[in-house]
Amino acid sequence: MSDCIFCKIIAGEIPSTKVYEDDKLLAFRDINPQAPVHILIIPKTHYDSVNALDEKSAPIVADIMLLAAKLAKENGLDSGYRIITNIGDDGGQTVKHLHFHLLGGVKLSEKMA
Numbered sequence: 001m002s003d004c005i006f007c008k009i010i011a012g013e014i015p016s017t018k019v020y021e022d023d024k025l026l027a028f029r030d031i032n033p034q035a036p037v038h039i040l041i042i043p044k045t046h047y048d049s050v051n052a053l054d055e056k057s058a059p060i061v062a063d064i065m066l067l068a069a070k071l072a073k074e075n076g077l078d079s080g081y082r083i084i085t086n087i088g089d090d091g092g093q094t095v096k097h098l099h100f101h102l103l104g105g106v107k108l109s110e111k112m113a
């Protein structure tokens with residue numbers, strides 16, 4: 001997607017602080033961190049959101065969850081963390097490329113909304 005910020009980050013056209021990369025996934029620090037650790041995990045293939053997944057593509061979410069747990073461990077989030085994906089305008093999604101927020105390093109609010 002030529003006008004997608006995260007596709008541009010994947011392509012190296014926009015700089016980011018990468019913490020992990022392989023052939024399928026990229027993880028980088030959020031530009032506007034909401035917690036001491038705030039990492040975004042994205043698939044290199046563009047999907048607008050969870051809504052764009054199907055049975056063939058959905059296993060990427062399992063890959064993302066496993067990477068999130070690995071990055072949480074590497075970042076010392078031993079007492080817990082949160083994984084969030086926002087979907088659509090009411091869900092607060094501002095970047096229309098599937099992404100999961102990994103948040104931790106502080107006691108997070110019990111409020112979800």
Ligand code: DGP
Nearest residue numbers: 005016029030031032086092093094095
């Ligand atoms: P969401 O609201 O769920 O769509 O989250 C999008 C997140 O992406 C938001 O926390 C800020 C982050 N973000 C937006 N543009 C950039 C960027 O150019 N670089 C980085 N590192 N993060 C970005």
